[in-house]
Amino acid sequence: MQGHSQPLQNSTAIVANHTPTQNQLLNALSAEVQQRLFPHLERVEMPLGKVLYESGDVMRYVYFPTDCIVSLLYVMENGSSAEISVVGFDGLIGVALFMGGESTTSRAIVQSAGFAYRLLGQRLKDEFNRHGELLHLMLRYSQALITQMAQTAVCNRHHSIEQQLSRWLLLSLDRLKDNHLVMTQELIANMLGVRREGVTEAAGRLHKQGVIDYSRGHILVTNRAKLEQLSCECYAVVKAETDRLLPIQARS
Amino acid sequence: MQGHSQPLQNSTAIVANHTPTQNQLLNALSAEVQQRLFPHLERVEMPLGKVLYESGDVMRYVYFPTDCIVSLLYVMENGSSAEISVVGFDGLIGVALFMGGESTTSRAIVQSAGFAYRLLGQRLKDEFNRHGELLHLMLRYSQALITQMAQTAVCNRHHSIEQQLSRWLLLSLDRLKDNHLVMTQELIANMLGVRREGVTEAAGRLHKQGVIDYSRGHILVTNRAKLEQLSCECYAVVKAETDRLLPIQARS
DNA sequence: TTAACTCTGTGCGCTATCGTACATAGCAGC
DNA sequence: GCTGCTATGTACGATAGCGCACAGAGTTAA
Missing domain, CATH: 1.10.10.10 (Winged helix-like DNA-binding domain superfamily/Winged helix DNA-binding domain)
Incomplete structure (x- = not known):
């Protein structure tokens, strides 16, 4: 096998007509929403190994990949790890921002270099914050559920x-x-x-x-x-995160 | 060990003052939203082993447990299974309804008997549907991400x-x-x-x-x-579900 | 060219878990 | 009290994956 000395060089041909619509989610929006949102998007390079956020970090941006791949990775206390999910041009990084949790228990790291568009989290939240209390509560609970699932995956692997x-x-x-x-x-x-x-x-x-x-x-x-x-640590992690996301009165 | 012949009989003492607020999520809502929502809640019994929905079922209700436990279980093609998540009085069953996916790839089964309040899914959706297109897209993507995580957990266990x-x-x-x-x-x-x-x-x-x-x-x-x-089947399952949730044009 | 480094290949003993089979113990109904 | 059923206990060989050690192969830099 040869001829792969610069594996991503073909992407240079694409740079010329880079557009947010290369991301499927952005592409799926109506022209109206695109017009409101796209001026706020900023194209950024995503080099291999770049960490978009660490476990617990408050996220500033959501990222919409076009031709890079980002892994959501859970890193355990002893340093071993497991990938929880993969995100490419089909998705976005930073669901916690609109879920309302602001941060997650996983790390997001670029697994295949390329580009993405990023959007200031506050913009996305502005778009959502008109909406109701019930919605926000449901979303925060969903994030807690996601945390539990992610931890289940890790636990199945390592414990x-x-x-x-x-x-x-x-x-x-x-x-x-x-x-x-x-x-x-x-x-x-x-x-x-x-x-x-x-x-x-x-x-x-x-x-x-x-x-x-x-x-x-x-x-x-x-x-x-x-x-x-x-x-294992999994119980405590899920409990702490659930308590953070849904700080309701103690169990009766 | 003895004295557990009727383990749940103490719940009969609680039946008298059963109220939706025994569920933490319902309890966390403002008085205003509670007043709008609670008249539509219906208290239902949750016997051990009851299946709230199977993989792929379109859900009619969301369930808010008060004193039962429900497991989200993924069942593989060969019949073996893995629990993805646990839900009790701290949560709800049926996030797919407001996520927009209508169904999930898991089964919800009562693991510990008790009661729950249920709400017609359409009510919840009515509460959300005033909101924007961007929100709904993000939610559907989140559900696809959840599917991927759940499948990762299963895959870690069995393959x-x-x-x-x-x-x-x-x-x-x-x-x-x-x-x-x-x-x-x-x-x-x-x-x-x-x-x-x-x-x-x-x-x-x-x-x-x-x-x-x-x-x-x-x-x-x-x-x-x-x-x-x-x-393993995990790839196909995630792909099929992602395509269902985000039916965007084929990759370029 | 040589040296240093990174990535990949392989071997070996160890352990957790599996698959299977069967034995015992507690409970329910007659 | 007996019968049958379900839940639990135990044993044993098989195996997948682990931890470790080290060898070789490819790549980069001096």
Whole structure:
């Protein structure tokens, strides 16, 4: 294989007629909205490896790629990582801006060099902020849900069944009134996407460590603090982000 | 462990003063919006195992749980599954309704029995539909992104490195102009959250099967059709859903 | 040309998880 | 109390992926 010394040089031919409509989302807008929005777009270069934002950063811009690819990457505490999503000319980077969360728990990094148009986040928000309270609440919740999904993906990749079971128990507990769950190991296995036997073993270990009691479809968490220790970071990340996005009064 | 013969019986004590505000999202709304919305809410029982919607179903209602838990579950072609997300009194089921997609690729199933309030989807949409075209486009894109994340989670759980590499190559290819990627195996490994050696081995197998050529940071896909065969269902699912949600003209 | 560096290939022992099979234990209904 | 069903426990070989170590191949710079 040869002849790829300058793989992106063909893009120079395209530069001449670069236009925002090379991004599918921008292209899908009506002429009216395009006329209102396009004057505020700024064409920017997207070199390989450029970080658009880090986990927790408040975003200033949304980016509409034309011929680059950007990865949404989750980086764990120990440094290992997993890609959550890929964005190209078909999408945009920065949904958190109009979702209302302002930041996310992932990093956005350019995976294939090229160009994009960026738009000051405030412009986009201005476009939305006329709208109702209900909408904004729903959007913020959606972002929390997205965070949970992203973390599930990471957890599936990197953590042991015991850690995932701990995370799962905590997530369920947070949505119940007491420390008692009605749930068979078989069903938990379906949820986690693992064998039932794997759950049996992990539950046995949690029991030996004095964290849970259980019997035929009933699970009682007896030491929640320790369960949180045994869980991976995923639980805490999701909880913190959910609390940030939806700072509602404490659970009753 | 005993004394759990009727685990949910304590909820009977709560039934007396059931109110929509037991759901955090509904509770977070202003009195004004609550007054407009609450008359349309209908309290419904959520028995264990009840399926609120299947993958692809058009949703009629959004559900606001008060004391039940609902799992968003992705079911694969071979029947195995993985939970994508959990929803309780902190959230709602049916974001696709206001996202604009009407349906999702996951199943919603009651994991812990209880109650919820439901709202006819059209009511919610009426509340949103006054708003702009840009908003709706952004929301639909967000749903496509959510689909991709959910599928990443499933893929991480169930599929081999070779399948995931195939999926990843296809996702990248769709966002480029030719069949040529500039990407080291090391970086791909970071993206997939696996060892670099694992990528080397999988890439070697793809090469032996005549699907790709590669050399030091360059990958050329020579047989895309076969690559799609070798990929897991995840690629096709994401592509189909993205095309459904954002039916924009074919890539140039 | 040589040196330094980066990327890729390969081997090896280790571990978690899988697939399968079967044994036991708790609960429900007759 | 017996029967049958469902949930849980356990064992065992197979395997995918890991961590590590190092070799070779390609690329860049001196």
